[in-house]
Amino acid sequence: MATGGENVDVEMPPLIYELFKKVEEIEDRIDNLGMILTKLVDGFSEEQDHNVGILEQIGTLKTTKADKEDVREALALKGDEEVLNEKVSLEQVLGVSNGLSKTVQDVHHWVSQQENVIQQFFADAERKIEIRMNEYFASRFKALENRLNVRTGLRATDAAMKTSSLSFQRNRPEYLSEHFKGARSPGTDSPFRIPKFSDQREPLFGEDEAKRFEALLNRS
Numbered sequence: 001m002a003t004g005g006e007n008v009d010v011e012m013p014p015l016i017y018e019l020f021k022k023v024e025e026i027e028d029r030i031d032n033l034g035m036i037l038t039k040l041v042d043g044f045s046e047e048q049d050h051n052v053g054i055l056e057q058i059g060t061l062k063t064t065k066a067d068k069e070d071v072r073e074a075l076a077l078k079g080d081e082e083v084l085n086e087k088v089s090l091e092q093v094l095g096v097s098n099g100l101s102k103t104v105q106d107v108h109h110w111v112s113q114q115e116n117v118i119q120q121f122f123a124d125a126e127r128k129i130e131i132r133m134n135e136y137f138a139s140r141f142k143a144l145e146n147r148l149n150v151r152t153g154l155r156a157t158d159a160a161m162k163t164s165s166l167s168f169q170r171n172r173p174e175y176l177s178e179h180f181k182g183a184r185s186p187g188t189d190s191p192f193r194i195p196k197f198s199d200q201r202e203p204l205f206g207e208d209e210a211k212r213f214e215a216l217l218n219r220s
Helices: 014-063 068-181 207-219
Strands: none
């Protein structure tokens, strides 16, 4: 048996091989018996022709007006000979027929005994093939499931990273404002707030520079 996945070869057991050899031998014997029967039938045909010849001889005897006693004696001898030959031929035919019938009965009995063995062999082979196919498909489905789980995990990780990146970009101005709110000006040790540079007692930048710096932070 073959399918679309793996090819599974089932080796024929010696018992089945021996069965086929026995059947071939029996077929040869049956052919020989058929030849014997054909020869016997041909013999019967020859005897029939012989009987026709006897009848012709009887007619000749009648036409020549032979002696009745001679005719009766001749007929008796011929009849006894024919009966004897017929009996022998019939016994041969019956013997051949009985032998053939006995051979056929023996073959039928032997095949019946081996039927359970053959059925069990094919049942075991079918069960083994089914088990192997189930194991193969189970392993394939397991590998596919693992790949899907890995891809799902990668997609979830990628989505989380994208969400985190968007959140960071969206909150960056607020983060910078909070970061610089508590910073102190170098050299003065005084806090300054970026949105209101004019509140400092000693501004570090000029008014134009402070506006440009504030605009730069707002664009960020």
